[in-house]
Structures are given as C-alpha cells and as structure tokens.
Amino acid sequence: MNPGLRYLLWAGFRGVLRRAGRRMRTFRGFVSTAIGVLFFALVVGTQILALVTAREGPRLHDPAMQGFSLVLLLFMVSSLLAADAPFYWPQEVQFLFPAPLRRRELLLYSLLSRGWVQVFSGLWLGVVGMRMAVRPAAAIPAVVLSVLWLYVLAQLVGLLKLAIGDRLPPRAGRAVRPLLGMAAAVAGWLFYRQVRAVGFGPALGELFQSPAARWAMLPARPFAEVFAAGTAGAALAWTAASLALVLATAGAVLALDVDFRERSLVSSARRFERIRRMRRGRGGLASAAAPKNRRLPVPSFAFVGAGAPLARRQAYELGRGLRTLGALAFMAGMAFFYVIGMPRWIGSEGGGELGTSLVVLAVVFPLFGTGGFSVDFRRDVERIAYLRSLPLRPTAVAVGEVFVAAATVAVFNLLLLGVAVWVVDAPVDPRMAVLAAAVALPVAWLAVTLENWLFLLFPTRTQADGGQQSAFVGKQLIKMLFKLVLLGVVAVAAGLTALAGGWLADTIGAAAGAVLVVALACWGATLLLARAYQGFDLTVDTPA
Amino acid sequence: MIQVRDLTKRYEGRVAVDRLSFTVRGGEILGLVGPNGAGKTTTLRAIAGIHPPTDGTVEIGGFDVERQPIEAKRRLGLIPDDPQLFSTLTVWEHLDFTARVYGVREWKAVGERLLAELELTDRRDSMADELSRGMRQKVAVACALLHQPAALLLDEPLTGLDPRGIRTLYDLLRRRAADGAAVMLSSHLLGQIEGLCTSFLVVRQGRLLFHGTRDELRARYADQVGPGATLEDIFFHLTEDQAPPPAAGAAA
Numbered sequence: 001m002n003p004g005l006r007y008l009l010w011a012g013f014r015g016v017l018r019r020a021g022r023r024m025r026t027f028r029g030f031v032s033t034a035i036g037v038l039f040f041a042l043v044v045g046t047q048i049l050a051l052v053t054a055r056e057g058p059r060l061h062d063p064a065m066q067g068f069s070l071v072l073l074l075f076m077v078s079s080l081l082a083a084d085a086p087f088y089w090p091q092e093v094q095f096l097f098p099a100p101l102r103r104r105e106l107l108l109y110s111l112l113s114r115g116w117v118q119v120f121s122g123l124w125l126g127v128v129g130m131r132m133a134v135r136p137a138a139a140i141p142a143v144v145l146s147v148l149w150l151y152v153l154a155q156l157v158g159l160l161k162l163a164i165g166d167r168l169p170p171r172a173g174r175a176v177r178p179l180l181g182m183a184a185a186v187a188g189w190l191f192y193r194q195v196r197a198v199g200f201g202p203a204l205g206e207l208f209q210s211p212a213a214r215w216a217m218l219p220a221r222p223f224a225e226v227f228a229a230g231t232a233g234a235a236l237a238w239t240a241a242s243l244a245l246v247l248a249t250a251g252a253v254l255a256l257d258v259d260f261r262e263r264s265l266v267s268s269a270r271r272f273e274r275i276r277r278m279r280r281g282r283g284g285l286a287s288a289a290a291p292k293n294r295r296l297p298v299p300s301f302a303f304v305g306a307g308a309p310l311a312r313r314q315a316y317e318l319g320r321g322l323r324t325l326g327a328l329a330f331m332a333g334m335a336f337f338y339v340i341g342m343p344r345w346i347g348s349e350g351g352g353e354l355g356t357s358l359v360v361l362a363v364v365f366p367l368f369g370t371g372g373f374s375v376d377f378r379r380d381v382e383r384i385a386y387l388r389s390l391p392l393r394p395t396a397v398a399v400g401e402v403f404v405a406a407a408t409v410a411v412f413n414l415l416l417l418g419v420a421v422w423v424v425d426a427p428v429d430p431r432m433a434v435l436a437a438a439v440a441l442p443v444a445w446l447a448v449t450l451e452n453w454l455f456l457l458f459p460t461r462t463q464a465d466g467g468q469q470s471a472f473v474g475k476q477l478i479k480m481l482f483k484l485v486l487l488g489v490v491a492v493a494a495g496l497t498a499l500a501g502g503w504l505a506d507t508i509g510a511a512a513g514a515v516l517v518v519a520l521a522c523w524g525a526t527l528l529l530a531r532a533y534q535g536f537d538l539t540v541d542t543p544a
Numbered sequence: 545m546i547q548v549r550d551l552t553k554r555y556e557g558r559v560a561v562d563r564l565s566f567t568v569r570g571g572e573i574l575g576l577v578g579p580n581g582a583g584k585t586t587t588l589r590a591i592a593g594i595h596p597p598t599d600g601t602v603e604i605g606g607f608d609v610e611r612q613p614i615e616a617k618r619r620l621g622l623i624p625d626d627p628q629l630f631s632t633l634t635v636w637e638h639l640d641f642t643a644r645v646y647g648v649r650e651w652k653a654v655g656e657r658l659l660a661e662l663e664l665t666d667r668r669d670s671m672a673d674e675l676s677r678g679m680r681q682k683v684a685v686a687c688a689l690l691h692q693p694a695a696l697l698l699d700e701p702l703t704g705l706d707p708r709g710i711r712t713l714y715d716l717l718r719r720r721a722a723d724g725a726a727v728m729l730s731s732h733l734l735g736q737i738e739g740l741c742t743s744f745l746v747v748r749q750g751r752l753l754f755h756g757t758r759d760e761l762r763a764r765y766a767d768q769v770g771p772g773a774t775l776e777d778i779f780f781h782l783t784e785d786q787a788p789p790p791a792a793g794a795a796a
C-alpha cells in the first residue's frame with residue numbers, strides 16, 4: 001500500500017479523536033457528548049446487570065441461530081439492494097484520484113478507512129445483542145464480523161453490479177429493479193397469508209425450513225454459528241471461519257478489475273449531497289437525485305395565510321423528492337410493527353380489543369417519523385438569510401415552513417390508523433378510534449414544530465458516524481425526551497380540562513375544553529418556533 | 545508535455561467534450577476559456593485521470609493517462625475549482641500526506657517555502673475546517689506544487705483568492721513554467737488571465753473554437769470584431785450563438 005495512504009489512515013483516525021477533544025471544549029458539545037456517554041454507559045450497564053442477575057434458563061442453539069440468521073439475512077438483502085460503486089469523500093476524489101495510485105490501492109484504502117467505523121458499530125450492536133447469544137461473549141465477535149462482512153460484501157456486489165451492468169443492454173438493466181420489487185411483493189404477500197393462517201412463529205419456522213431460505217442464509221451461517229456457539233471451542237472455530245470469510249470477500253473485492261472511477265464519482269457526489277443535508281439538519285432522507293415530476297399540481301394553500309408561498313414551495317420539493325415520502329412510509333411501517341404487530345403477532349396481547357394501541361400509534365408515529373422527515377426549516381437552514389429578506393412576519397414564515405410537513409405526517413397518521421383497523425382482526429373501541437383520529441393532526445403539528453424549534457435552538461453539526469456518535473445519540477435522546485415530556489404536559493392539561501368540562505357542563509363542554517387546550521398548545525409551539533427563527537444567529541448558527 | 549488527441553467525454557447521452565485535440569508544451573501557460581457548461585472542468589478532470597475519457601487519448605510527459613496512469617500522474621498536479629481538504633488534517637499534515645503519496649523525500653524545505661510564499665506559515669498547524677475559502681485554495685496550491693509537477697492543471701484557480709494571493713499564484717505559475725512545466729488553467733474571466741497566459745484555448749459546448757497565442761487570436765478576429773477590440777470582445781464574439789462553426793477555423 002502506498003505510504004501516503006497509510007499515513008492518511010492513521011492521521012484520519014487521530015484527527016477524529018482530536019476533533020472529539022476539541023468539541024468537548026464547547027458547552028453544547030460537552031453536554032451532548034456527556035449525555036451520549038451516559039446513554040452508552042446505561043445501555044452497557046443494563047446489559048451487564050441483566051447478564052449477572054439473569055434467572056432464565058440457558059439459551060438454545062437453534063432459536064439463537066435462527067434469530068441471528070434472520071436478522072443477518074434482512075441486513076444482507078437491504079445492503080445488497082443498495083450496493084453501489086465505492087464511496088469517496090470529495091477531498092478523497094480531489095487528492096487521491098489524480099494521484100499516482102492504483103485502483104487496487106484506492107479500494108484497499110476505502111475498505112480499511114471505513115472498516116474501523118464498521119468495527120465500532122459492530123462492538124456497540126454486539127453489546128446490545130449479548131443477552132440473546134448462547135454464550136454472551138460470543139455475541140461480540142459474531143456481530144462485529146457480521147457488520148464488517150456486510151460492508152465488504154456490499155462493496156463486492158457494487159463492483160459486480162458495475163461489471164455486469166456495463167455488459168447488459170440498458171433495457172434489461174431497467175427491468176431488473178421492477179422485477180425484484182414484484183418478486184419481493186409476492187413473497188411478502190405469501191408470507192403474510194401464512195402468518196394469518198398459522199401465526200407468526202410457525203410461519204417463520206416454515207420459512208426457515210424452506211430450501212430457498214436455507215440457500216440464501218448459507219453465507220451467513222458461520223456468523224450465526226458464532227452467535228449460537230455453546231462452547232468456547234466452537235465459538236473460536238466459527239470465529240476463525242467467519243474471519244476467513246470476511247478476508248476472502250475482501251480479497252475478491254481487490255481482485256476484481258473493474259473501473260469504478262466514473263460511477264464512484266457520480267454515486268459519491270449524490271451520497272455526499274445526502275450526507276451534507278443530514279449534517280445540516282437531518283435532511284438526509286430528502287432525495288439528492290434529479291427531480292422527475294416537472295409538472296406538479298400543487299394547491300395554493302391560501303388558507304395558510306401569508307406563509308402560503310413557502311408552504312407551496314415545500315410541497316413542490318416534497319412532490320419532486322418521492323424518496324422522502326417513501327422514508328416516511330417506512331417509519332410508519334416500523335411504528336405499526338412495534339405498536340400493533342409485535343404485541344399481537346409475536347407477544348402475548350393476542351386478539352384483544354383495538355383501542356388504546358390506536359391512540360399510542362397516533363402519538364408514537366409522529367414522534368419518531370418527524371425526526372428524519374425534514375421538509376421544513378431543517379432543509380432550509382442555508383436559506384434562512386433569504387427567508388429573513390422576505391416581507392413576512394416570523395409567525396407566517398414558521399407556519400409556511402412547517403405546514404406541509406405537519407399535514408403530510410397527519411395524513412400518514414390517519415392512513416396508518418385506517419390500515420390498523422382494516423388489517424387487524426379484532427374489535428375496535430369506537431371512542432378510542434375517534435380519539436386517535438382526533439389527535440392525529442395536533443400531535444403531528446406539535447411534533448414537527450417542536451422538532452424545528454429544537455433544531456433552530458441547537459443547530460450543531462452532528463452526524464451518526466465516527467467520533468461524533470456519542471454527541472449525535474445524546475442530541476437525539478434529548479430531543480426525543482423533550483418532545484415526549486411536552487406532549488405529555490399537553491395531554492395532561494387537555495385531559496384535566498376535559499374532566500373539568502365534563503364535571504361543569506356535559507360531553508360537548510369536555511370535548512370543547514380539550515380542543516381549546518390542544519389548539520392553544522399548537523399555537524404556543526408555533527410562536528416559540530417563530531421566536532427561535534427570529535433569534536437564529538446566522539453568523540454563529542449556520543452549520544458550515 | 546500535455547498531449548490531448550480527439551478527447552471525447554459523454555455523460556448519459558450528452559457530449560461534454562467533443563473530439564478535443566491540443567498540445568501544451570513545457571514553458572507554456574495555456575488559458576482554457578469558455579462560457580459556463582463549455583466542458584472546461586470535464587476536460588481538466590479527464591486530463592488528470594479523474595474522468596476516464598469516452599474516446600481519445602491524453603498523454604502527460606509521454607505517458608498515457610489511461611494505460612500508464614501511475615507514471616503519468618507522477619508528473620501531474622491538479623488544483624480543483626472547489627478545494628476540499630481533509631477536515632481531520634492540519635495544513636502541514638496535508639503537505640506531509642502529499643509528499644508521501646508522490647514519494648517526495650526532501651519536501652520539508654520546499655513545503656516551508658511554499659507556506660511562506662502563500663502566507664500560510666502561521667496557519668501550518670490549523671485544521672482544514674478552521675481555514676477560510678481562500679486559505680483552503682492556497683493549501684491546495686501548495687499541495688499541487690510540492691512535488692514540482694511537469695504538468696500543472698488549475699480549474700478556476702482565482703476564485704476565493706485576494707489580490708495578493710492572485711499575484712503570488714501568478715508568480716508561482718510563471719516560475720513553474722520558466723522551469724519547464726506545462727501549465728493549463730481554466731477561467732471564464734478572460735480579463736484576469738490575459739496577462740498570465742501565453743496561449744489560449746477557447747471552447748464552447750465541448751468543442752474547440754480557437755487554439756493559439758494572444759496575437760494570433762487578435763489577428764484572426766480583428767476584421768470581424770474591430771481593430772480596437774479587447775480579448776473579452778473577441779471571446780464574446782467567439783462564444784455567442786451566431787459564431788461561425790468551430791471545426792474549420794480551429795487551429796493552433
């Protein structure tokens with residue numbers, strides 16, 4: 001390997017530590033890092049405490065193996081689908097591409113410089129997975145090597161895609177994705193039918209026994225065997241096999257003679273754009289690809305008031321970045337799975353009445369979904385100077401900026417509730433269903449405005465990789481807790497008002513009181529956001 | 545020193561560079577000029593081996609950039625239009641890294657001199673993200689000159705530099721050319737590079753419109769634009785829509 005690349009690897013690692021130290025010197029950096037470290041310590045401590053005080057019997061080989069294989073298979077499929085040419089940062093393109101370096105050296109540098117980040121992620125996930133392994137310590141090498149292998153495999157598949165794609169006629173290349181999508185939809189539908197017929201556990205068992213699944217999971221077997229190893233000897237032997245698989249895959253990456261430069265330049269530029277947006281306010285889910293819908297019918301939003309043009313612009317951007325909606329739909333699916341699916345299909349809730357969980361769903365989805373859905377100030381942080389130059393009051397700007405995001409989350413929320421009522425085979429409590437539908441819009445509005453308020457108050461540049469992991473986790477944790485607490489306060493206030501209204505008047509009075517409190521909370525949150533926008537210091541707060 | 549033959553670059557059906565052929569000899573400072581989207585950056589990136597050409601060849605010091613990339617790139621320095629530095633490295637570490645990549649052993653004295661000339665000495669231990677745009681540009685210049693390349697490519701190098709920085713860069717480029725290097729720089733500000741360049745290459749929509757010295761440029765278009773016309777007037781005349789078709793009139 002070229003000595004310059006070796007130096008760059010070492011200097012890069014040292015620089016990450018240096019930057020982390022430098023960040024600790026600022027109050028914001030210190031607080032968010034401290035909270036992040038506390039969070040890590042709590043998770044690790046909880047795991048160790050649970051291991052020490054565990055009263056349950058020893059875990060069995062087969063279930064541990066099946067569970068790990070399933071998770072690995074899911075990650076494998078998603079990373080293979082997303083595999084592309086190797087990613088290089090702009091500074092790497094600038095310095096390394098015109099330098100006298102061989103393609104193989106560039107690939108090796110890419111594998112090594114990203115590899116250590118994968119190892120750290122694997123260590124973290126390994127600690128979380130310790131309680132599920134047969135021998136807790138074996139979870140660490142199992143997960144670390146799995147994460148590393150997934151990364152190297154994605155590089156290999158990315159290069160293979162390039163090698164094959166260059167030889168395929170364009171029409172055949174275009175047909176691959178829809179065909180894969182259709183196959184996945186058919187498989188999902190068949191599995192869903194089986195779940196409805198025999199239940200989730202048995203259906204999963206049948207899936208594992210099928211020849212297709214066995215073949216698909218074969219490469220993942222050494223890693224799953226480490227995770228499910230019952231003895232130290234078995235764990236060591238399978239760890240050695242897993243390591244050999246990782247190295248063999250890396251060897252295949254380096255052996256492939258594919259000219260990836262052109263594709264790397266294009267895909268790296270797109271990915272960097274997404275990362276840049278993410279760094280500048282969690283807007284990474286917004287597509288960086290060229291817009292496809294050039295003629296988009298968008299309403300005037302005149303009812304929004306003076307901020308209508310801003311809302312309309314957000315709607316245009318949303319309509320032309322459909323991946324953003326896809327990501328929101330994914331978050332909706334996750335919320336549905338955790339709140340409705342998991343307790344009913346895997347847990348013990350069974351076929352109980354569908355009521356409280358609808359309300360929980362209506363609150364949980366906006367809380368989580370708005371984190372990455374940034375069709376608002378977070379995407380416009382670089383346009384604050386322009387927004388300030390417009391003849392609009394701060395409140396109008398605030399409403400115009402967040403309206404489309406809040407309305408979209410509310411519509412998704414209502415659709416999600418409808419799907420839950422339609423899909424789940426259980427009686428529905430009509431009062432709770434009405435309550436869930438009634439809170440969908442205000443909760444979405446509050447979640448979006450509070451998310452933006454916090455962003456404008458603390459627009460520090462954070463990212464979920466490398467040495468800033470703890471600060472990032474800290475910031476996310478603070479935001480989530482804060483939103484939960486504020487929503488709780490509003491809910492309690494509305495509940496107490498409703499109680500008082502019911503006691504003093506009747507049901508209509510109770511409902512009117514609760515609606516008034518929620519409306520006041522929404523208006524108050526909007527005023528807070530407008531104030532934060534007004535106080536946003538461009539000279540200090542615009543992330544560079 | 546830089547030899548380009550029939551260089552063509554296509555992107556998703558669009559031709560960015562169309563059969564471009566020219567030579568930049570040692571000691572020559574060539575100004576690559578053209579309006580936005582003319583293909584200047586793509587041309588420079590293809591010469592630097594960043595974009596593989598769709599067709600044609602590029603040679604640096606007699607070495608083909610595609611077939612003998614290591615030998616060719618050893619002789620090349622590139623200063624991009626938007627300098628991106630490694631945020632985890634200091635200014636001095638950028639020079640250290642560059643020296644290692646290009647295998648330059650005795651680089652520290654050259655590095656010190658470059659930092660002094662570019663007024664970066666007091667910033668040698670600053671991290672890259674603590675530098676202004678102009679300073680980052682100067683670091684990119686220092687890195688590109690450290691291994692004393694025989695061919696130097698600069699893409700819009702004046703952006704972000706203050707007047708003193710521009711003058712220093714001009715001096716450095718003139719000295720590199722006097723030492724025998726082939727220098728090629730792109731710009732759409734003809735007035736600013738007029739005094740520096742010894743020859744010009746005018747492109748539009750990836751096609752060559754003119755290649756030759758300043759005097760040749762004036763002589764060729766004097767009757768069309770007028771005897772008192774500036775280079776900028778000639779440039780506008782050449783690159784406006786109703787300009788004559790390029791292929792026939794293009795010559796060195």
